[in-house]
Each structure stands twice: as C-alpha cells, then as structure tokens.
Amino acid sequence: MREDQTFDVSHLPASAFGPRSLMWWGTLGIILIEGTMFAMLIGMYFYLRGRVPDWPPNAAPPALRFGIANTIVLIASVLPNSWYKRAAEKHDLTKVRIGLVISLIFAAAFIVIRFYEFSTLNCRWDTNAYGSVVWTLMGFHTTHLITDFIDTAVLTVLMFTGPIEGKRFSDVSDNAFYWYFVVIVWLPIFAAIYLAPRLI
C-alpha cells in the first residue's frame, strides 16, 4: 500500500469531549427540542394571560418560599456538576464518583422541595386555563428533574461498578452539560410563574 494513496488515521484518539464527540451533538439536539417546548409553554402562559383581565384569575400567585428555595438549590447544583465535569475531562475517576454522588444529593433535594412547591402553587390544573398552564410548566420541568435524577443515578452506579472505558468519561461530561440545561431553563420558568404575576 503506497503512502501517497492513503490517508492514515490510525493515530487518532478513540474518544473526545464536548462538541468534538457525537454524543454531545445528540445531547444538544435533545436540548434544542426540549428548549423549544419550554419556550412554547412560556409563550402559551403569556398568551393566555392576555385573554383574561386579572392574572392570576381569582387566586394568589404561587407562594415564593419554596420556589426561591428550589431556585437557590438548583443554581448551587451547578457547582458539583461543573466540578465532576472537569474531573471527567481529566479522567479522574475518584473525583467523578464523589462529584456524581454530591450532584445526586442535590437532585434528590430539589425533587423533595418541588413536592412542597406544588402544594403552594395556590391553583389547581382543572380550575382554569391559568392553573392548567402553570401545572403543565411545573410538571414538564419536574419530569426533567426526575429523568435526570435517574440518568445520573444509573451513571453513578456504572462509575462505581464498571465496566469503565475512556468513552464513559465523555458521557459523564455530557451528563453535566444536560444538567446545565435543566438548571438554566428553570430560570425563565421561575420568572414567569413566580415573578411576572407580582412584577408586571
């Protein structure tokens, strides 16, 4: 086989992080899809607001206490996530394990707080369209919290029991990437549900 007729790639690495890897693009695709859904839901929320004189109609806005608590916990969860993401990119298994477990504790914490949030929304989904859209927004975000909790739990177990390959660290990195999305998308939802009825 002559050199000038071939294009040898045998020296290339077998895994890569971030936008270089396939899985990152897959994750980005899911984020775009779900981000569009959240954007539409928030659009629906304000569209429906334009149809009635009072907002929220005949009810107090959701109580701030648990909403704010959860927002703080969510934002704080970025720290352990970014910590294990960096560790994963250095193939540091011990730090990845510790970081994943801490992130799981955070995830469990805001699922518990979310339960209290639901009980202080001051509306029901079947009373009026306001209640429907608030519950749907909250429910859709909670689904993300739960699925990401399960994702992370499965990945954590895998990082403890093995089998572990280099590619697995790339998965860990993408797991944190997706988690950032779940946190960031909460901020406009929080602003719409908790702040907008009070401020505008």
Added chain:
Amino acid sequence: MTHEPSINPADADRERRRLEETWQEPGGLIGWFRCVHHTSIGRRFIITAFVFFLLGGIEAVLLRIQLARPENKFLGPDLYNQVFTMHGSTMMFLFAVPMMLALGVYLVPLMVGARNIAFPRLVAFGYYIYLFGGIFLYTMFLLNTGPDNGWFSYVPLAGPEYGPGKRADTWAQLITFTEVSALVVAVSLITTVFKLRAPGMTLNRIPMFVWAMLVVAFMVVFAMPTVALASTCLILDRLISTHFFNPAEGGDVLLWQHLFWFFGHPEVYIIFIPATGIISSILPAFCRRKIFGYPALVLSLVSTGFIGFGLWVHHMFATGLPKLGQSFFTAASMMIAIPTGIQIFCWIATLWSGRPVFKTPLLFVLGFFVNFIIGGMTGLMLASVSLDQQVHDTFFVVAHFHYVLIGGAVFPLFGGFYYWFPKFTGRRLSERAGRWVFALLLIGFNLTFFPMHQLGLKGMPRRVYTYLPEMGWGGLNLLASIGGVIIVTSVLVFLIDVVRSLRAGEVAGDNPWQAGTLEWATSSPPPDYNFVFIPTVAGRETLWEQREQQRVVTGLRSDLREALVTQVLDAAPDHKTLMPDPSIWPFLSAIATTGLFVGSIFNAWAVPIGAVPVTVALIGWFWPKQQEHEEELESERDQQPVMEGQA
C-alpha cells in the same frame, strides 16, 4: 472512478472480508428486530411509508367515489368524516414526512461517506415508534374510533365538549408517535452531517440532497415540539379537565390554531425541501453538468427554513386577526416565493446549459416544474387576505395544496424512486413502464385536481360528504373522480414494475447513471459497512472531479465497528468512534413507549405506571454489555486517552 485501484487488491479483499464479518446484520426472526444499519432501517422505513401512501391512496379513492355524483350514498357522513381525516393524517404524518426522512436515513450516510448513521439504535427506535403509531391509528380506525375532525383537528370540535369518545385522542396520540419518531431521526441526521463526513467534504462540497436534509432536520427540531405539545394539551383537556382551549375558563380556541400552524406551515417545507434535494440530485446526473448556482441554492434552502416559520398565520386569515398581523403575514407569504424562485431559476439554468438525457427520473422533475409552479401561483393568490377569505375552506384550497404536495413532493419522490432504485436493490426499473407511470400520473393528477380550482370558485366547500344536484358541481366532480382512476392505474403500473424488476430487472452495477456523489461509489445495494475504504472527497460531484487515484482512508480497525469522526466545518479527521452493535433494546423500548402512549389516552395513571417499563428498557439499552466493553477497550488500547487541552 472507483476507489479500489490505489490499494493493493489483496489488501482490499482481506479488508472486505473482515468488514463483512464485523458489520454483518443479525439474521433470523429475533435478529430482524436487532438490526441497526441505516440501510436496513432505511429500507424498512421507505417500504412502510410507501404502504401508508397506498392506504392513504385507497382512502382518497373512497372519497372520490363518494363525491363522483350528487347525493351519493356510498359513504355516510360519519364514515366520510373519518375517511377524509384518515386520508389527511396518513398522507401528512405517516407518508410524506416519514418518507422524506427515510430517504435521508438511507442516503445521507452514503452521500457523506460514513460507515453508518450517527445513533443508529435511536434511528431503529424511531422506526419502530413510527410503525407502532401507524398500526395504532389503523387499529383504532377499524374499531370505528378513527379520528374525524380533519388532519388539523381544530378545537372546540375536537375538544371534550363536542368530541366525545376517543376519536380525537387517537389523532392526538398519533401525533405524539410520529413526532417522537421524526425528532430522533432529525437529531441523528444533524449529527451525521456535522460529524461523520468523509475527509475533504468541506461545507461547500456537501451534496445538495444532504444540505436539504440538514435544513429539514433543523426545521423538524424547531417545529415538531410545538405540535407534540399542542396535542398533549388537547389530551390533557380531554382526560384530566385542563382548560387550555376552553374559553369559559380562560382558555382560547385560537391558541390551538396558532400552535398547530406554527408547526403546520413549516411542515409543508419539511416535505418540500427534501424534494428540492432530490431534484438537485437528479438534474446534474441527467444534464451531465454540475448544478448551476450551488451557493444560491444552499442559501435559498436555509432562508426557506427560516421564513417557513414566519407564515403560519396565513392559515388563519379567516379568524379575524388584527390588520397589522395580516399585512405582516401576507408580506412573509409573498417573500418566501423569492428563495423558491431562485431555486427554480437555478434548475432551469442547469437544464438549459446542460445536455439533458430524458430518462424517467428527469421526466418526473419536469412534471414537478409544471405542477408545482401552478401550486405556487395559487399559493401567492391565497396569500392575499381578500382572496383567501373568498375561497377559504373551499375546494380551491384543496386544489392548491394538492398541487403543492403532489406536484412539489410526490413527483420528485417518484423521480427519486427511479433514480435510486438501482442503488437500493441492485436492479433497474423499466424505462418503458416508467414513461407510462409518468404520463398516467401527470394526466390523472391534473384531471383530478385542476377542476377543483373551479369547484372552489363556484363555492363548493371542502369536507362535505355530498351535495345537491342543483348546485351544478356534478360534472367537474365526476371528472375529478375519473382522474383518480388514472392515478390509481399509474401507481399500479409502478407497483407491478417494482415487483417485476426486483426479480428480473436489468442488473444496475455501482453507478448506472454515471452520477457524481458518493452513494454511487459503492456496490448496489450497499454492503452493511457502506465502503471498503472510507473515501476522501475532491469536490461537489466528487466522482467526476477526483484524480485518477483519489486517496482513501486507512487505519480504521476492520475487526471492530470503528468509524471516523471529522470536524464540523472542514471535515478534517478528528477522532475515531465505535459504532453500536445490533441490539434488541430499541425494539423493546419502543414497545414499552407504545404501551405508555396508548394507555395514556384512556387513563392518566398509565403515564406514571407506563414510565416504569420505559425506564427499565432505556437503562437496559444504556447499560454496557460485556462484549461492547471489550470492543471499546480494544479500540482504545492503541492510543493514550486525550485529555482536554491536549487536543
């Protein structure tokens, strides 16, 4: 022309044998459900979508029989409602979009020179979800629970108050099935185009069909979530008494129309843009020149992708929107004619300056020009609010969108069938039968749909199951029904020719049309690993432009499913990745998901309960198997893992 000569034949042979062993798709009954190669899944996708085309066609025939004469008693009003809704839903959700995506699944990885599509198991999952969604719809139809509110299922007719029973739920859940399927395929296509292109295929060398599928995949990603959300809200309204679309409790019926058409208008382009990709593939091969105005064509596609999201309100002119809104959407609807016009002029220039060979695929492209331009003209007419209000919900609109969809998508699609059939099967379709298929379709189609313009102007509303003789609509309706018979004949000739050609058609060889893109650089049908050596790319029509001995990629392990990942912009080699082995989990996950979807139209508890098997199946899918682990280690053994910063 081929890639082989630069490699010692003995080496190539050894490589081929090893690749065959590594990439072979599993056999047997259970193996059938484990297949993950994009050609296996793509072939099934295409065949399934074609079966739904036939079913939607049968429904169209039933409608035409009913309307052939005034006061016909063939279908009653209730069944008629179900049949026209089944026809529209089948053609849009189970035929047009899946068929276009299916062509992408089959062709895009070949055209970019990849071993397989990105996320092949996800694509397999998408196929099964689509298949089960279609089976679900037809099962419900046979149980007299077929949807009956039209393919856009407007509330309040489809809401809990006026739509009792489960018919509207059937429609809404069909949407969930098909959108999930389209979305996962779109993500796989985007990743394939961005990351799996052969070295040398820079952005300005990507084949036009691949560009088209890339734009479509992005449109799917931004359009389909909206309709999935809308149909979910509809089910919630019907199942657990939310009030999204209930004006009495602060909801709004127009919200449904906004959400639906925000998806529904891009949907038209999701169907039409792949067709433009087909045309841009056929024209160079049969005009014996490169496509005219490649940059203009690419920019037209991209701008169509954007403007397509700004038109949805023109479906709602009759709802009494503010004047300013109407003017804006009229302007946008006119504006989208610009990129479409640019494309058509580029194609005409290609034809004009080439040496056209009038084979069947090119005939269908010419048929496209005639029919689609008529559809485009009536589209411009409908963009005007005053005219739109005059003919709203009449047969004029029916005529318009059939010219756009059949003229703009089905004609190119049949051209595509004739063009790629040799690649799919290794055999050619008959040229003589092809001319008959084309002629019959062209005549039948115009005979069916042209009179509908006139019927609409004479005031015949769409979706009426019959009409009185005094209306004077009988003659034109009979003419349209006769046209329908001719269309059926055309499709029958096509089917017979397909069956005949599969058994006894002329053997095609690798590149029967001497075309220039990479799918023609491998055998017909392609092997399960696509290429013995991953090619490098020298130009847009790379097989025409490359040097005598174009370099090929070596150094990928042929005893493992190694594939080459390249960079997004310039397609320079970046790293290697292992493509997934065959797996039963996508099929099992699809079954579990189907259980959840179907259960949830009957009882809300089906969602949390149904989520359990879905979760189990997805974990089973993700959890690494011993063999996969060993392969992964084997692939990683040779090199140091690359840390961030080192790359």
